[in-house]
Amino acid sequence: MTEEDSNGEDSGGRGERIAKWAARAGVASRRDIERMIEEGRVKLNGQVLQHPASFVTDGDIVQVDGKVIENAARTRLLRYHKPAGLVTTHKDPEGRPTVFEKLPPGLPRLISIGRLDLNSEGLLLLTNDGELARRLERPETGWVRRYRVRVNGFVDEKALAALAKGVTVEGERYGPIEAGLDSRKGDNAWISVSLREGRNREVRRVMAHLGLQTSRLIRVAYGPFQLGVLPKGAAEEVPMKILREQLPKVEPKHRAPKP
Known part of the structure; x- marks a missing residue:
């Protein structure tokens, strides 16, 4: 040391x-x-x-x-498909069910990389390494968060395109957001949204600013990691080889002794 x-x-x-x-x-x-x-x-x-x-x-x-607290174990990163109705915290003062209570058994203590609010669903990255979590959350990492958003209301495609220049909502300035209409049926529509910061309730607040009510919000990607076909409530470990490729400086915390 x-x-x-x-x-x-x-x-x-x-x-x-x-x-x-x-x-x-x-x-x-x-x-x-x-x-x-x-x-x-x-x-x-x-x-x-x-x-x-x-x-x-x-x-x-x-x-x-x-x-x-035991000494550091090897770094682990997991993809988790968060269902709606869970809060991303270890303890909730209101007694609501949490992500960590619903994880599959046999996992170590984990922390989330970023959060998804109670009613949001989709990809949540989990790790046992607080330093890795801090690194991946920082805007300097430059990783794009991608969402699919179901909204109710009239979608103005020009207003969506204008989000690429950033937008101010109730005095708070948000950076560039890429947003495009995927499909529309009656008063409901699906929109793809990509952003780099991912501040608290950012997508919902921006949609409301455009006169749209969000009825479903799904994160489908966080940087290079995809939700894919991972079932709701399931967690799948990212192989260390893949993690190294995405973050070359990440190494296992403990190496096996040489024979």
Whole structure:
């Protein structure tokens, strides 16, 4: 283990910053872990941490909410077909069913890469690696999120095309959105939507801005990963070879010892 320098990389002998260590162990993102530390929920060797500038070395015991956190396992990425009616959180204060309660059995603790709201469905990427989640969520990754949207109302195709220049809705500015009419039947229509940021309820808010009511929202792709024919409620692991091809710097957290 090494000491972290001013750029956040290891460079000496004190170990690894606890937020980075816990993120790699799949607890949560770095930001969420730092918040947990501020809330007094994290212990290092039995002592409640007071600040995130703490380091973990081999043999240290880390607890979150009283549970001992195992060291980082190999990085895993899964495609999950989220049904409507589930919230993308580990615990919901309103008692609604969550994605993580409905996952197939036998999976490790996972966190989501981005979110889908309660009534949205489709592709949700899950990982046990908080650092990977943080990396794939960042706009700098440049990955396009693609959706199919069923709406009710009159679809103005010129207004859809104009979204490519960005749009301001209730004082909030959204970046370029590619949107096109797929089909129309009576007052209902299907629209394909592609965007790079994917802010909270962005698609629904933009459709409402155009006078359209969203009745169904399905994410069909997140960057190079596709929903495809994955059944609702099913999770399928992305092979490490594929993950490496899409993110060349991603490596397994633990390698098998050489014979």
